[in-house]
Amino acid sequence: MKRLSALAFVLVALLTAGGCGTNDSATGTAGHIVSPSEPFSLSGRIRYADKEYGMGGFTGSTSLKAVRFARIEAYSVNAFGMEQVVASGETGADGSYLLAIAGITGNLRMRVFASTGAGTPMTINVNDTDGNLYAVSSSTGISSESVATLVRSAGDTLPFDFDIPLDNGADPAFNLLDIYTAASEFIESLALSKPLPSELRIFWGFGSAKGTWYCSDSDPVYCPMGSGAYILGGNADGSGDTDHFDDDVNLHEFGHFIAKTYSVDESPGGDHSFTETDLDLRMAFSEGWGDFFQTAVKTWLKLNRPDVLSISDGTALTAYIDTYEHLAQIAIDIGSLPSSAAGDPYVYSSNEIAVANILLNVMNSFGMDAIWGVIQNYFPATANRKNLEAFWDGILQTAAPDQAGRTQLETIFSNRRVYYIEDSYEADNAISTDMRAIEFSKGEGHYLYRADGLADKDVVAFTAAAGKNYTIQTYCLKNGADSYLALYDSSGTVIAENDDDASLIGIPSGVSYLGCSVDRFTAYASRITFSPAASGVYYAEVKTSPAPLAFAGRYGTYSLRVVEQ
């Protein structure tokens, strides 16, 4: 096939000038049917306008990027405005295409759909809020007369590029198409237990203050079009909190899609923000996975398809940036958090950025395959709740690290104040005559965790005098702890038990209680007050509640104190 490179300049000049033979009206007078041309090929490249972003928001720089793997068609428009599709296909990885056309009558145009074809791991369709697929048609065409002039022999190739500008109403749909396509390419690079679903639908429009979310199922309020990613933020005029160029937000949503597809995601849903340190552990993991996932995709793209990335030079691949109009409303580098400095909010298994940072560091040390093994294989198999605790159990089982590896994992988790290690008071799992005595009024920090995998118990002894009052309590519950307290006499008989300290219910969040800020987990502390009838040694035992709440964990950290009044 001979490419008429010399003619390309002529044609481009014609298209640019909008001159003779380049638009519909130039195809002839109404009723005049132009004779079909010789068979020829149409070749070119289709690009869309993308916005660059960095830690401050959009930088103001735009670039043209390939519309990759998108369905396309060439069509002719006759003098009456009637369309006829003369060829169809899809673009390649660089946005290029080649279509064989038997001949045309009328004016030839190109159309590209916000829909991927066979070149991608799965079909991505970007629709409006009514479910209509977005498409863009070229502004100009080639008249059949021009084709007849340019095609001198059957099989000649005509060049035809077209770019979608930023102000085109459907341009953002092609950024969404590219981002979700890139994410599917990343997932395809992993060892998948089953093929990707055949389709992922994106619904993009304006007008929801809730912004962006993923639906795994139908819901009349939030998911009226069924499963898919809903990108609905911003005002009707396109101002406000739109997300169609916020790649990190969209990759985060793809992470939810993948978790729902290949794993088990137990997040109850709802609102959340990065600085909350007392999220439901299931939600913290689900959202932390999404926050991490977008860094994993960008890291992979940097190695494999750097042209797809939209971040400015110097912006970390590990950043999460969400814009509001042209400024960043959220900008954080998940890979560069301070080392648990005072006031650092990105700590505990109940904080999504802490979870994301842990996953990121596990990926850096053990590889993405290790993480994917837990997500894809361990989570669906375990009966435990799907949170950071389950991830810890899973990585120990699936990656089977040696002692050095385990220590490395412990360090990664501990850096975010997540302690899946035995505390310094072990072994204190059962009452014994040589039990360590706790010092009155002095708080002790404990971890509800045993390295052998069994349920931990923390037992302390104290000597009580008949007639005096004593208070034994757990407090400062973190990392999803839900304690259960039992008091034993010297013979090992239970004399009092408490699951939740009812006196703590109703204290507003943020108030300081025993040195800790009151939060979701505070009210699940335990407390026993007693006045012994006989002086002697008593034992306080703390373990995880036998009826832990769904948002809490099996492990966790807490403080214990015994106060003599």
Place this chain on the structure above:
Amino acid sequence: MMKHLIPTLFIAAAFFLHSASHANAGEPAFKPKSPLSLTISADKSSYSPGENAELAIMALSLADSDALAIDLELSDGVKIVSGERQWRGQVAKGQFVSFGVVVGIPENGFARVHANAKLTDKGGGVFSGSASWSTGRNPVEKSLQKQTPRRIKRNGKNVVDYQVK
């Protein structure tokens, strides 16, 4: 001047009820939201040219920060009669920061005040929030030219086709 609002900065010590994150049955997981929210409220719903509007700017932070900055942008002709155009300071998690300004409505009757707030938290996160208030009709505002797409069908699917201009 400020009959209804405290004229200078105050920091409300009220702690927030724990409602930042919540899950309602059937709600999907929304994208992460900024822990910084901002509102502007006015003492009246409409104003005449030459009148003064008393505005209260309130920010709620769900993050601790040593560096919260709030700045006001005023549309052409709007003057600050009293109060400050910016606020800088510390904020604790769950704390409200509020300050008031009085602005004069210009002769064309249109006034817009846009507030931008930005903070850096102690973990290195940078968050922002914004809010706008306006009164009157913007004399220079252009209505957006939105292209009405063509509707076609392909393979039984409805398509909205936007032509490149």
